[in-house]
Amino acid sequence: MTERRRTISLNFNLSGVGHHTSAWRHPDSRTERALDLDYYVQLARTAEAGGFDSIFIADTPALRADPNDALANTPFEPITLLAALAASTTRIGIIPTISTSYSDPYTAARQIASLDLLSKGRAGVNLVTSAGDAVARNHSRSHHIQHAARYARAREFAEVLELLWTSWSPDAVLADREDGVMIRPGGVRPIDYEGEFFQVAGPLNVPRSPQGRPVVVQAGASPAGIALAAEHADAVYARSMSIDETRGVYGALKAGASARGRDPESIKVLPGVVPYVAATEKEARELVREIESRLVHNPAELRVLGTMLGVDLSGYEPQDKVPLHLLPAPEEFNGSVTGFVELRTMAAEEGLTLGELAGRLGGIAPLGMWALIGSGTQVADRLQHWFENGAADGFNLMMPIAPGGVEAFVEHVVPVLRERGLVREEYTSTTLRGHLGIPLEERESARLEGTP
Amino acid sequence: MTERRRTISLNFNLSGVGHHTSAWRHPDSRTERALDLDYYVQLARTAEAGGFDSIFIADTPALRADPNDALANTPFEPITLLAALAASTTRIGIIPTISTSYSDPYTAARQIASLDLLSKGRAGVNLVTSAGDAVARNHSRSHHIQHAARYARAREFAEVLELLWTSWSPDAVLADREDGVMIRPGGVRPIDYEGEFFQVAGPLNVPRSPQGRPVVVQAGASPAGIALAAEHADAVYARSMSIDETRGVYGALKAGASARGRDPESIKVLPGVVPYVAATEKEARELVREIESRLVHNPAELRVLGTMLGVDLSGYEPQDKVPLHLLPAPEEFNGSVTGFVELRTMAAEEGLTLGELAGRLGGIAPLGMWALIGSGTQVADRLQHWFENGAADGFNLMMPIAPGGVEAFVEHVVPVLRERGLVREEYTSTTLRGHLGIPLEERESARLEGTP
Known part of the structure; x- marks a missing residue:
């Protein structure tokens, strides 16, 4: 591992329309360009100018239940868009999401290794298990695979x-x-993997990529998710409800990595943050008010809520109380267990109606994520506080609106962090592992040594 | 369908090292750049300057049995490389290969629709069923799926x-x-597909792409392959052993399409051609001699031959006669049936040794493909002859060596064809369907009509 000052890892959670569910209605959003590669190139280059470590794209292999979210994240399959962005950028990392429940690992390994080669060492992959029967039904299953x-x-x-x-x-x-x-004889070996779910002979038909092992990211917050991350992940997208909760997760991940013989510095914890940034706090608050004023409430929200609670809400109205007695026990629930427990607890403790609970999902930050509102200095102060107090190695930045969100962050927050030495002035490495400061088990790339 | 003069469709079958198995040893090849995106951008732009309709990448999801073929076609998974090339070109079509036997159709549909959006209407997909147990063993199966x-x-x-x-x-x-x-209410509909192999609820989570339906290519030459193509393909990569054989396939495909109520002009037949082109015939023949002189014979060739014959040849030597009595009957053979029958017939009729039969696989053109050697005018004459005599709507051009093969073709052959009005002077359309002259069932793209 190279000696260098520890800096905050900035990671751009890409959305063409913005992460706030009503951002697309804002006059400054570029909804009409949400299918235009040139627009994403512009967003990517803005983040690259801001010294971000990576662009990340979240993904669910099914259409969102709420039709107003149809263009959420990006309307593209993430690997294809990020391959195109790799050709249009030079330093920033690229991290698509792959569902381990509905993908084939040989194809996934090829695609990510190819991305790493094409980008000259800038690729990672976010492994998710996906949630919901809608995903299952797109992949020849009637129900989602059980949690365990x-x-x-x-x-x-x-x-x-x-x-x-x-x-x-x-x-x-x-x-x-x-x-x-x-x-070279013996240079390529089969893997002969014999698992319960996968039997894969190998070897890969893509040569060793520059990073040797592209960066693996995980996001599950359940005990099973944390255990998986502590074993296999180089970085983790964490929740950020409170600094105390996130410090707990941070500590659990570092301890879990240590217990498995890993250097705790080799796993980076990146809480999600939704920054509403402007030149002044007043303007930032105005931006929030303006976006919120466009929030649409429609019947699909109860469908989304029903999916997250594992119960059919089609006979209910928004003013009805949450039917707590119908909810499954957490150990029987088959979606995102962490989100489920949080919603159930809110509903029980505060006696919420279905409409009120749905509103929590459509608020200024996605459920479980931290909305951070203020001037560049104010936002920088809070990020620094988390970074210096054992809650974060960096952040998964979910810009509420595009392209304004990333532009404002680069304009107002990045210069403050750079002045404090917390974000590098320019890239000091060419690979995503280099940006993140994660040691490579294998430092060599597949170099072609042929005579020219 | 737009009124226009019928022209020859040129399609670039991309290989970083060249399609001849010993091309990588030639001093003019760029083997040391076979993992460098910039090199593929250069190849793609050369083909685009030559007015090619598309770049196509063949693919098998397993490492080749012959280690000298490890970088054959391209060392990248095709979708990722072509997404990156889409961002680096403006008009040429892009056609990756997907294995229908080992891929998930929801993911495939997303990736190809995304490519079509990213390239603004230039995407297609070559659907193959794959061959060989090595592929199966990379995808949690012990044996390849049976032919039917x-x-x-x-x-x-x-x-x-x-x-x-x-x-x-x-x-x-x-x-x-x-x-x-x-x-728009009702604008997105589930598909509720209930097949024997796939159950897919849909809808897709990628909006309608510019072509509505990206171009579908097929290459199977067995009766089942021709039937599938006549039903679903917009274009077919055909074999080219002789003009008579290829005219037979051409006629069968056009008739099959007609019988299914399709316009026979809506299915394009593209035989494979391996052009050895130079300024003069003498130089072209010299190029062949030079590449051939570097041909490596090694034990892996018998492994490859064994796979193609469905028999384990590990106890045999190159000088042994082909053990015809061990070969399976064609109806029991589970690889590429067409290639199998051809090899078996050669071996039986000519009494070949294993080494001789393996040599046919490592010749100046892949088995079943036409090696066309000569000056630009000579090559153009032959292509025109096939085009005007019911054997081809265009060609799948497998350049024997890279980058020289495509450069020589664009320098020597394309100008002759352009002078004769058989290749357009410049692109007259922006989509792959437009280049190919294939009518669109649905002409509209997913246009975003939002207020800016």
């Missing part, structure tokens, strides 16, 4: 990726024109 | 793609800021 099984499957998936990515030794490609030997 | 079952699965796969791609109506995205309606 899908984490067991996710663990195997991560293992297969790691084995395939290292199935070519760093010096495997000999390309000796004179002797006619392309591959 | 994999074509039945391929048909369902193609049906699911088409339904998902049209699950958003062309005017589905309303993006009405004032009234807060993102999606």
Whole structure:
């Protein structure tokens, strides 16, 4: 690991319309460009100018239940968009999301290794287990895989990726024109993986990529998710309801990594933050008010809420109390367990109606995430506080509106953090691992040594 | 369909090292750049300057049995490389290959629709059923899916793609800021597909792409392959052993399309050609001699041959006769049936040794493909002859060496074809369907009509 000052890792959670559910209605959003690659290139280059470590795209392989969210995150499959953005940027990392429950690990390993080669070492992958029966029904299943099984499957998936990515030794490609030997004997090995969910012979048919092992990100917050991350993840997207809760997760992840013989510095904890930033606090508050004023409440919200609670709400009205007696026990619930417990607790403790509970989902930050409102200095102060008090190695920045969100952050917050030495003035490495400061087990890339 | 003069469709079958198995050893090849995106951008732009309709990448989701072929086609997964090339070109089409036997159709539909959006209407997909147990063993199966079952699965796969791609109506995205309606009611519909192999609820979570339905290519030459193509394909990569054989396939595909109520002009037949082109015939022949002189014979060739024959040849030597009595009957053979029959016939009729038969696989053109050697005018003459005599609507051009192959073709052949009015002087359309002259069932793209 290179000696360098520890800095805050900034990661851009890309959305073409913005993460606030009504951002697309704001006159400054670019909803009409949400299908235009050139627009995403502009967003990516703004983040790159701000010294961000990566662009990340969240993903669910199903259409959102709320039709107003149809263009949420990006309307593209993330790997394809990020491959195109890799060709249009030079330093910033790229992290697509892949569902371990509904993807094939050989194909996933190939696509991510290819991204790493195409971007010259800037690729990662966010592994999620997905949630909801709607996803299952797009992939020839009637119901989502059960929680325990899908984490067991996710663990195997991560293992297969790691084995395939290292199935070519760093010096495997000999390309000796004179002797006619392309591959060094023994340089490429099968993996012969025999799991409960996957049996994969290998080797990969993509050469070793520059990072050796592209960066693996995880986001699950349940005990199973934390265990998986402590074992396999280089970075974790965490929740950020409060600094105390997040410090608990931060500590659990670092301790879990240590317990598995890993350097705790080798796992980066990145809480989600929704920054409403402007030149002044007053303007930032005005921005919040303006976006909120466009919030749409429609019947689909109860559908979304029903999915998150694991109960059919089609016979209910927004003014009805949350039917707590119908909710499944957490151990029987098959969606995102963490979100479920939080919603149930809110509803029970505050006696909320369905409409009120749905409103919490459509608020100024997604459920479980921290809305941070203020001037550049105010926002920088709060990020620094979390960074210096054991709650964050950096942040997963969910801009409420696009393109204004990332532009305002780069204009107002980044200069303050740079002045404090907390964000580098320019990139000091060419790979995503380098940006994150995560040691490489294997430092060599598949270098082609052929005579020219 | 627009009125225009019928022209020859040129399609670039991309390989970073060249399609001849020993091309990588030639001093003019760029083997050391085979992992460098900038090099592929250069190849793509050369083809675009030559007015090619598309770049196509063949693919098998397993490492080649012959280690000297490890970088064959491209060392990248095709969708990722072509997404990056889409961002680096403006007009040429992009056609990755997807295995219908080992891929998920929802993910495939998303990735190809995304490519179509990112490229503004230039995407297609080549659907293959794959061959060989090595592929199966990378995807949690011990054996490859049987011939009949994999074509039945391929048909369902193609049906699911088409339904998902049209699950958003062309005017589905309303993006009405004032009234807060993102999606037009009824504009996005589930597909509720219930097949034997796939059950897919839909709708797609990617909006309708510019072409409505990206171009579907097929390459199977067995009766099942031709039937599938006649039903679902917009273009077919055909073999080219002789003009008579290819005219037979051409006629069968056009007749099959007609029988299914399709315009025979709506399916384009593109035989594979391996052009060895230079300023003069003498130089072209010299190029062939030079590449051939570097041909490597090694034990892996018998492994490859064994896979293609469905028999384990590990106890045999190159000088042994082909053990015809061990070969399976064609109806029991589970690889590429067409290639199998051809090899078996050669071996039986000519009494070949294993080494001789393996040599046919490593010749100047891949098995079943036409090596065309000569000056620009000579090559143009032959292509024109096939085009005007019912054997081809265009060609799948497999350059023997890179980057020289495509450069020589664009320098020597394209000007002759342009002078004869057989290749357009410049692109007259922006989409791949437009380049190919294939009518669109749905002409509208998902236009975003939101107020700016």
